[in-house]
Amino acid sequence: MKRSLLLASCLSAACALPLFAADEAAPTPVKPYLVEQGDTSIDIARLSPSSKQVTAEPEGTALVMSIAPGGEEYPGIHIKPANPPWDASAFGYIEAKLTNLGTKPTLCNLRVDGQTVAGEWGSNTEGTSIKPGESGKVKVYFGYAYGNKPSTKISPDNIAKIVLFCTKSGVEQKIRIDSIEAGGKAGDKPPVKPENVRVKPPGGVILGKGVAPKDTEMEGKEGAQVSLNGEQIEMTFPAGQSPKWVSIKPEIGRWDLREAYGVKVEFVNTGADPVNLRIKVNSNGGPTDVATVAPVAPGESAVVELPFEPAVPWLGIKDATKTSWDGQKGTGTKFTSDSASSVTFSVAPADYKQTISVKTIVAGELSPRPIPDWLGKRPPVDGDWVLTFEENFDSNTLDLKKWNVYTENYWDKRSHFSKDNVVLENGEAKLRYEKKTGFHNDDPSRKQTDYATGFLDTYGKWVQRYGYFEARMKLTKGPGMWPAFWLMPDRGLAEGPQWKRAYTGNGAMEFDIMEHLGRWGRYRFNIAMHWDGYDKNHQQTGSQTIYYQPDKDGYITAGLLWLPGEAVIYINGKEAARWETPRISNVASDIMFTNVTGGWDNNGIDDAMMPDDFVIDYVRAWQRKDLASDADGYKLPPGVEPGLAAPTSATP
Incomplete structure (x- = not known):
């Protein structure tokens, strides 16, 4: 961001x-x-x-x-x-x-x-x-x-x-x-171009539960045959080593699967020999990984779960110093769940004919993803780590020695920041976006807008260079929303005005640990690194197709492991992205949470879905002892009373 x-x-x-x-x-x-x-x-x-x-x-x-x-x-x-x-x-x-x-x-x-x-x-x-x-x-x-x-x-x-x-x-x-x-x-x-039409399967059901494709929506390739039997799809794959596949596609345009983390397929082996079924979903952006199950015996049923999340996390181009959104070949995914073009079925080559009957195809949540024991308790890698920052929002008042609620709104010109929209309740902080007329930073001399939102950052109060940074959150639900958890450089008061302190050049970098656009649906977000300013020299890398499934309580826990020459992002304890390059930031940074609207690939907002909360359960940071420096820690100048905004002077 x-x-x-x-x-x-x-x-x-x-x-x-x-x-x-x-x-x-x-x-x-x-x-x-x-x-x-x-x-x-x-x-x-x-x-x-x-x-x-x-x-x-x-x-x-x-x-x-x-x-x-x-x-x-x-x-x-x-x-x-x-x-x-x-x-x-x-x-x-x-x-x-x-x-x-x-x-x-x-x-x-x-x-x-x-x-x-x-x-x-x-x-x-x-x-x-x-x-x-x-x-x-x-x-x-x-x-x-x-x-x-x-x-x-x-x-x-x-x-x-x-x-x-x-x-x-x-x-x-x-x-x-x-x-x-x-x-x-x-x-x-x-x-209207046919390819721009989006079809949202009711309840995510593509096949079964009263839904069946037309003949024109099924196609066999390289000798594979497909037909409809009631609500079930019969598939036959001839013997031989050459690839054969069957595709199921929408009647027109693309499926809109934004309200799904993956696809679940139930089938039965109707042949006389074992079947090793393979499934993938194609999209305008690219395909998912291929999902499979162990060979299924004749007459037996099985369920294949295909997550949109890739098995191999995104890896940035090693040692790169210039913009690249491709990542290393064979890592991450470019699958776009809002433009799914087909579900493709194939089998492992065999010297015998293989037949199956597909009973259901449903897009939605899959079986719960495992959550590692270390999450929230320590960093994901070994080392001599010390907890340096912890905020559990257990108090009814915000700790102003850590947090600011006022700053400039660089991202969303329709809204203003208000302290009343940082809501503390039930051990959580909620950055509440709502339709409420007011003045920016609650100052009658500032711009008045019709929408209010909350903001939190530690700029000028707490910073750290390197370490592990983690937050547990619930994302907004409405279209057009743009919540984010990120780090920005802060070189301190002695550096001068904010544009110098927060400049992403001269070794510094912006880390977008979790950046969600409402148009993408709740299971997808963006991760990115930006450096060398935001003008013509601006450089960036990352992935706009990071998929995750919330934990059993609906939360996402996102973390950044920031080491010299290395940045690794974890989602619910699983590595999602990694970039290794000498250009990784070496400048202390503050923690930020924003809940605004807009962005580069978003849709319009819906007042009927407001208020819309970006919920933060906890924020924690650790530092490895050998990486600690005087740049780390609390930076409120002695004698300066903490306020709702970052301090602007080192003297009381």
Whole structure:
């Protein structure tokens, strides 16, 4: 969770879909924005390159954008109205016509920025890939983004600017912007693509309990045969060593399995010989692991449980110092539970025919995952460890020697922080997000918003470099929510203002131990590391597809083992991610908990599901004795009374 540039991390993946053919007829009437009505040429004063890598030269009524190779992640041109804002309320979308004058395929993106219907800043973005010498179009419908999916509702009558940008490249990119126009009718929606349709199986049931697929939803490959017998699916796999499989898919689009941790399949061996069944679920992002059971004897039944969580945790690229979200090959998963395309069945090759009858396929929770005894009691690895921080929230009042409840809200402009939204009850702290008008930090001189939330961090009061950090939590339930448990650098008061103290360059790093987006459903979250600031030098790595099953009481326990050159994240006592590189932070950091809305891949909030609590049961940290330093520990200056915000001076 960065303090800025929240949209950038998802653009290269989300915008890679070609949206419209280059020969599509332009709708009429239109309203031009590159050359505004009444002008005969482009007004250069309205153009602003994103960096020195980018130059722009008019070519008649077109504009040639040249991007030199360099480090900027998303270089491009910002185009502003001569008399802001633009009013496109009579239209349904904005469209750019582009030509690739370069030598390599280029991913071109169109972003429309402006005020949302809620009165906040927002944007809608789409993109298309254009081959050298070819032309293409990219069209942004108001309120849709990243493949025409519902998104922030931009007010068409209040458009502040239009941005045309590409992605970082090692060669020069040259794009001619032939036109930018508003078109269509007010309220127009993008055409529905079948692959964008999402089908949520009632109760997670894909087969059985009154649910059966149609013939068109079943397919056998390489000689495998499949048929429906009542509510059961009969499968036959011929003898031989070559792979054979059967796929079950939705009638249209993809299954939405966000309310599931995995898939459970019950089947019976209807053949004359043992069967070793294998199952996986495919998705837009990639497949799950393959799940199997020991060979099942003829006439016997068995249940296969397939978790979305991978068997091999995500491993970051070893010794990497630059952005990479791929991880090492064969580690982690890229499965996306909101876009499951099929369930695939296969068997271990054999010299005999194998037949099975599948009775049920259900997506949901699986058998309870084991919780190790050490969880909450000590770090997960051996060593001479000392408990250095413990908060169980057993008191009715917050310990202000540890915690702040006031700071700037860098992430969610619709909400304000209030001490009343840090609720202490039943031995837990609840960061409560609710619709409640008030002032930021409960200060009448600050901005007033219609939503309130709670915040906790130890900035300026307690920090530690290295160690093991753990918290037990219950996540929010509503869409659009963005709770997180993370660490940020804090170099102390002597370093100066916050931007210097918390700078993630010069050896420091942001650790996102658990970062959940409500759109993903309760079983998936993000882990990440960010370093070298949040501008053009920003670097990041991690995984957006970390799956877990809550413990028997509905909690997730997330931990970070932070050692020199190594960061390991544990979920409910199981390793989920590991990264080894000399670039791991060596700067003391504070603990943070935020419960805001938004993020890079989220949906809108639902007032009906509020208040929505991010529950924190406990927070603990340990330090290994040989790693302890003067940088660690409580930092409240002598004589300074602890307050609701971090201290700003070392003197009383």
